[in-house]
Amino acid sequence: MDVAVCVKQIPDPAVPGRLDASALTLVRTGALVLDAADAVGVELALRLVEQAGAGTVTVVSMAPQGAMVGLRAALAMGAAAAVLVSDDALAGSDALITAKVLAAAIARLGPDLVVAGTESTDGYTGTMPVQLAELLALPSITFVRRAGLCDGALVVERQGEDGVDEVTCPLPALLTVMSGAAVPRYPTYSGIRAARLAPVSVLSVADLGLAADQVGVVGSRQRVVSARPAVGRVAGVAVADDGAVGHLPILEVLDRAGLL
Amino acid sequence: MTPVLGRVWVVVQSDSGRPATSGLELLGWARGAAAVVDAIHWGPDAEAMAPALGAHGAARVLSTGDLGDALPGAAVAAAMAARMGCGDAPDVVLFSPTHDQRDIAGRLSARLDRPVLANAVTLSVADDGGVVTEHELFGGTTVASARSTAGPPHLVVVRPRSLSAAAAATAFSSVDAGRPAAVVPLPVPEIGRLATAAQVRCRGRAVPRVGPSLDEAPVVVAAGRGLGPTDRFELVEELARLLGGAPAATRAAVDAGWAPFTIQVGQTGRTVAPEVYLAFGISGAAQHLIGMKSARTIVAVDTDPDAPLMAIADLAVVGDAASVLTRLVDAVRARRTGPQ
Numbered sequence: 001m002d003v004a005v006c007v008k009q010i011p012d013p014a015v016p017g018r019l020d021a022s023a024l025t026l027v028r029t030g031a032l033v034l035d036a037a038d039a040v041g042v043e044l045a046l047r048l049v050e051q052a053g054a055g056t057v058t059v060v061s062m063a064p065q066g067a068m069v070g071l072r073a074a075l076a077m078g079a080a081a082a083v084l085v086s087d088d089a090l091a092g093s094d095a096l097i098t099a100k101v102l103a104a105a106i107a108r109l110g111p112d113l114v115v116a117g118t119e120s121t122d123g124y125t126g127t128m129p130v131q132l133a134e135l136l137a138l139p140s141i142t143f144v145r146r147a148g149l150c151d152g153a154l155v156v157e158r159q160g161e162d163g164v165d166e167v168t169c170p171l172p173a174l175l176t177v178m179s180g181a182a183v184p185r186y187p188t189y190s191g192i193r194a195a196r197l198a199p200v201s202v203l204s205v206a207d208l209g210l211a212a213d214q215v216g217v218v219g220s221r222q223r224v225v226s227a228r229p230a231v232g233r234v235a236g237v238a239v240a241d242d243g244a245v246g247h248l249p250i251l252e253v254l255d256r257a258g259l260l
Numbered sequence: 261m262t263p264v265l266g267r268v269w270v271v272v273q274s275d276s277g278r279p280a281t282s283g284l285e286l287l288g289w290a291r292g293a294a295a296v297v298d299a300i301h302w303g304p305d306a307e308a309m310a311p312a313l314g315a316h317g318a319a320r321v322l323s324t325g326d327l328g329d330a331l332p333g334a335a336v337a338a339a340m341a342a343r344m345g346c347g348d349a350p351d352v353v354l355f356s357p358t359h360d361q362r363d364i365a366g367r368l369s370a371r372l373d374r375p376v377l378a379n380a381v382t383l384s385v386a387d388d389g390g391v392v393t394e395h396e397l398f399g400g401t402t403v404a405s406a407r408s409t410a411g412p413p414h415l416v417v418v419r420p421r422s423l424s425a426a427a428a429a430t431a432f433s434s435v436d437a438g439r440p441a442a443v444v445p446l447p448v449p450e451i452g453r454l455a456t457a458a459q460v461r462c463r464g465r466a467v468p469r470v471g472p473s474l475d476e477a478p479v480v481v482a483a484g485r486g487l488g489p490t491d492r493f494e495l496v497e498e499l500a501r502l503l504g505g506a507p508a509a510t511r512a513a514v515d516a517g518w519a520p521f522t523i524q525v526g527q528t529g530r531t532v533a534p535e536v537y538l539a540f541g542i543s544g545a546a547q548h549l550i551g552m553k554s555a556r557t558i559v560a561v562d563t564d565p566d567a568p569l570m571a572i573a574d575l576a577v578v579g580d581a582a583s584v585l586t587r588l589v590d591a592v593r594a595r596r597t598g599p600q
């Protein structure tokens with residue numbers, strides 16, 4: 001079973017996000033790392049291939065300036081190959097364009113299964129993977145917590161608002177995985193060495209048969225026109241707990257709110 | 261005054277046989293903004309929901325009917341697209357961010373080749389007739405205004421409790437609010453395996469909760485990973501119970517297995533706005549803040565005085581969350597059982 005995993009390479013999540021002052025797009029310069037949500041997707045894909053007994057995991061990413069750090073991290077976990085779509089024309093692409101680009105790249109691979117994170121850590125719109133499924137004409141199961149194979153079909157646990165449902169789906173299909181679905185394996189030393197040698201194809205917009213005016217800021221039909229700081233909450237009182245009475249101010253708050 | 265929009269569709273999901281609150285919220289807003297409002301629905305109970313939908317301003321409920329055990333995303337999106345293709349198209353479609361509706365919105369977006377405006381907190385119409393939405397970014401610290409240049413229908417996923425029904429005071433809907441919505445079939449076109457491939461084999465339901473729901477609770481007691489390293493969530497549940505409130509957890513705590521996803525607060529999960537939000541061991545990642553920053557009073561307990569949640573809390577207690585929580589539970593218990 002061959003699996004394509006969408007991975008996003010994002011700015012360090014510990015650094016507060018910001019919008020570029022003039023273009024009003026998310027700033028994505030600086031060091032990019034593998035989105036932790038997608039490391040979970042890679043892990044799930046590796047486990048499914050192990051369960052199937054044969055097949056490979058290919059990671060696919062759309063990223064600026066030839067960014068490869070995240071791809072190498074996924075390869076070091078055990079992915080066999082990587083595809084990077086990188087092109088200056090892609091800067092400022094909205095989610096739908098990203099889906100079209102990834103669909104074009106993944107269609108060339110013809111996988112049995114496509115895996116993506118339910119939502120990215122930085123943009124968190126959560127729409128791209130489902131758009132991708134529709135573009136690839138694949139049935140999709142989102143919010144997956146557990147996944148396995150039974151007689152060649154997927155059997156997964158899908159998180160709902162009221163509880164967890166068991167859902168089945170024959171291949172080919174697309175899954176989106178939740179952040180808690182699996183703990184990503186640590187790369188081994190041999191994995192890291194193999195990652196340096198693993199094939200990474202780098203594709204441009206033209207390689208995918210797309211025109212520059214279909215992508216990027218030019219092609220996006222949703223754009224930020226202005227941004228302002230939200231009316232913020234002002235910090236209140238800070239107290240240090242001494243191990244004995246630090247909880248008392250909390251009792252006061254509860255008292256004043258009429259909750260005691 | 262004239263309505264700013266012609267026709268709005270609101271996807272209203274069924275919640276134990278009744279229209280989901282989130283959908284009714286959006287219907288309430290749409291009534292004050294559009295000349296005509298329709299509800300979009302899937303499942304066997306459109307007739308049963310028609311009176312409530314009509315009372316909230318829907319002229320019609322367009323329903324695919326029973327889809328059996330299939331996941332609804334592809335079928336409902338295809339049915340909506342087909343309807344629009346026949347000339348029955350709205351200016352705006354409003355979705356709530358439930359898992360199924362996010363599926364429908366994404367698939368419809370690809371079918372129509374239009375972007376989804378996700379995480380919207382406001383919606384207005386510009387002088388040129390274009391739709392402008394506002395979105396909270398970076399944990400709610402920045403509000404960005406966005407425009408869709410794709411033209412109608414605009415697909416908007418609205419964050420819970422954002423668009424208020426205050427505008428419903430000037431309801432434009434020409435429908436008499438006492439009349440049930442007219443049930444109109446919304447046929448699913450032939451889409452092959454996409455309609456039926458993904459099937460629910462077994463529906464698990466969470467353990468019924470004790471006490472008020474997260475939406476109703478006056479106080480929410482929430483835990484993050486800082487309450488660890490071991491699972492101490494029963495302390496959170498006890499405090500919630502003693503205070504007549506509801507327990508909640510961050511994504512990290514849910515991922516660690518301390519609490520079910522059904523009480524996860526954050527970007528994915530629930531949005532709450534209680535009188536008091538007590539946060540134990542929560543640093544306040546943007547993903548979490550967006551789910552609770554509208555609480556009237558925030559109390560945060562954490563070892564890190566510079567954590568984002570500590571910076572916006574009305575009362576920040578710097579200390580070990582588990583230790584403070586334990587003492588607080590003892591003190592509240594004593595107040596409850598001691599002399600009044």
